[in-house]
Amino acid sequence: MANFWTNFWKQFSIDLGIDLGTANSMVYVRGHGIVIQEPSVVAISQKTKDILAIGEEAKKMVGRTPFDIHAIRPLRSGVVSDFEVTEQMLRYFIHKAVQNYARVRLFPNPRVIIGIPSGVTEVERRAVHDAALNAGARKVFLIEEPMAAAIGARLPVHDAGGCMIIDVGGGTAEIAVISLGGVVSSQSIRIAGDKLDEDIILYVRNVLNLVIGERMAEGVKISIGSAWPLKKELEAVIKGRDVLTGLPRAETISSVQVREAMTESLGIIVEAAKSTIEQTPPELVADILDRGIVLAGGGAQIRGLDTLLSQECKMPVTVAEDPMTCVVRGTGVLLDDIELLQRVSVTSKYEKVPY
16 A cells, blocks of 8 residues: 555656756756756855855856855865755755646655765765755655766666776765675765866966966866877867966966876876775676776766776776766666665665655
């Protein structure tokens, strides 16, 4: 009878899967797919404390606002750094999804699954959980990002054989070996896309005597950044403020220089991957050697990162299909698989009932 009512109410409920990322947030609506993909940025008036813009509109304001308007990221390294602003951002995403896709209003509040970094503390988990409830969610389930990414990448997480996923996001790099629906060994390091941007900013300042902003650094990383030597090295023009004169200046930077800037941080990610493999039982290491490592997240799109990891870890490495959306697609799968959700959810202390 319980299953009957669960399936009955499920027909009228709108359920959401959210990848609440440091750099970008994505929302998956059951039955509709990914419907929202916007930057995790909020613009706030310092005078009135009002929210002026969220998402794409707020991202355009980064580095360009007057003194009384701040464009901020309410999440840092994958965790909530500003609870109230995170709540407002979640409310915006949830309301937008419900408003556009809810067909029946019997349940005005949706059930929500949110991906979080595996290395967060219990307090940080509770902050995300409570922020989502306050933002209008009916029930909230938290799922660790490497598990969600593995499910979204269609890895055989149920099998007895091991599979390994490396999810390089904006704030964290999540590395996990998964077997029988559970995480056997894992590491979560707070070095990922944002740190690579900072490395580029620092390198350009120290070597080229030019001050550039976050958006410029991110653009350079995307357009010519690489983790492994390219057959044909690339160049890009960067614009900023000259350190010595304080006047605007343009400079050409090469992919070799960008790679040099990112070397140290990429090396830390590689060492974390090696350390995770060292902690893995030999039988599962043999399985990973056969299946290879799967690379997910926005950082997976850095040229040659798969080659670097393959060379250093001595294993085949492949990039998942549409790596940026692996986590949110994984939450989408869990929306339709309640048994798997109950098994992998880390919200057991907060939520006992699946619906």
